[in-house]
Amino acid sequence: MPTLFSFAFKNIKRKPLRTGILAFAIALLVSALVFSLSFVQRVNGSIKKSSERLGADLLIVPTNARGAAEEILLENRIKTFYMKRSILDRVRALPGVDKATEQVYLVTVAGLCCSVPESMVIAFNQDTDFIIQPWLKEKIQRRLGKGEAVAGSESAYNIRLGLVEMDSMLFGNVFRLIGSLEKTGTGFDTAVFMGMENLPAIIAGGKLKNLQPDDISVILVKVKPGVDPAAVAALVEDNIIEADAMARKDIGKNIISALKDISRIFTMTIALTAVMSFFLVWAIFTAIANERSKEVGIMRAIGAKESHILTLFFIEVLVIGIAGSLIGIAAGMGMSAALSKGFTIVKQLSTELSMSEQAVIAAISFLGGTVICALGALAPIQRLKKMEPLLVIKAE
């Protein structure tokens, strides 16, 4: 017995080219949606994770080095900048500061100073550190000795450290890489870490010409409980002219504002694609409505209710919308994986989208594609369901 479903499927198969064009338009919209949502979510998520895992409330850097610090932290870039160690004491003296520790950033140059590929080396103060130690404690359960270093998870992969201990030449000194850290999802994953006590020997070796004994790169601050980090950041900016301070929630602001522009472009593209798909569905279903008005009149005359006509056409619309959306999701995910590496901002990110994030993006895009398809067909279908059966009989 023909059911509304079997009848709808027969209608869909009746014009395969037209069905294909509609499904393709929806697939295009959905793939654009999946691609842009994945892109924005990946960058946003990475920034959020990095600032959450930073372990400090404030990041203090030399004046004008804010952007470079964000690039190191969020985009795994290799950069150095320095300020005077005396700033550390002035920070510690500010009200609201609970703990402060310093780090010095060095860059390896393979062949010239070092046996590892170009990467960031971070020297940290093992006495005051509260950033690296928790990760270290998990892996080696002791302080790093002089001439010892650990690698971030990505660096470990890059220098083929694996689980085997090995010696590396860093800035003219032999270092024993004694392990690797867990993945943090931040710029630390591509760095090599050593104790601050190794610096005098490195500086004395003369391999780092622009680094002075009293230079540091960043100060990481924990504020006292109940103190607003933004207020302490403002105090730093007011009192220490040589330094910029970023509260944790402000980290990535530059990238986020750049991202907003990209998001706007994506939104415009998606909006245009959605409007185009809407009108395509509308135009095609208007043609279908005209073409099948006699058929609808016959059905109404032999007893079809308005709801039967609505159901029949919505099954057709939804099947096309769902098929197009599923193709679009697959294409969008594929494009996202293949093309996102072409975007510098994404290339450097250390975080991938989780399964649940991908599922949410797929669900939103699926809903978007299907709803646009249904909305586009709504007006022509409404017109059809109101059709007077007599028109058919008169038209005979």
Added chain:
Amino acid sequence: MSQIVIDAVSKDYRVANEAIAAVRGVSLVIERGKFVSIVGHSGSGKTTLLSLIGGMVSPSSGRVRYNGEDIYTWTSDRLSEYRCEKIGFMFQSASLLSILTAKENLMLPVAFRSSRTSEVGQEQKAEKLLHAVGLSDKLNAYPAQLSGGQQRRVAIARAFMNDPELILADEPTGDLDEETETEMMQFFLQMNNDHGTTFIMVTHNSELAGQTQQHFRMQQGMLQPV
């Protein structure tokens, strides 16, 4: 109680700001089980009158009562149920759905019924009806694979699919050769006799009209007994 009571029904259409009266103050009472025929020239309002009885177009004035109820006070859904379950239509042309086979076309009205019915039983019924109109070898043929006369016979069979109480037939034998026309008329008379199905048949053929129990002529929108 009379099955159909048409009470001073008129239907006007507006064409380019001009009112055209298709049906003018028609009154008619049809008892259950009667076979009624209406003859008249093209444009005399026969099809409009059938549509008014069939709940397909509301009158400009007057009432159409079915089993005592004014059908144009019903909701759109109830009118659809009336068309589906009480009425069997035969249109001026076959009016089959081109993507359904002959058997599927017969079973389509069943899909619109409010009550569930056995699929196997309905398939057997469709096959039986197609056999009755001489198309047992065309069950799975699509309309495009049938001649005009064969399509017309499928449409005739379809009208009986939901066991209607009333058949509204608009020139039902128009495309048929003389022999088949006679066969179909015999089939209608048999259905009328055996099942008590009421028939209102519009025809140009006065010989066919002569075989019916009540005979009317439609002229310029008005109905007169012959």
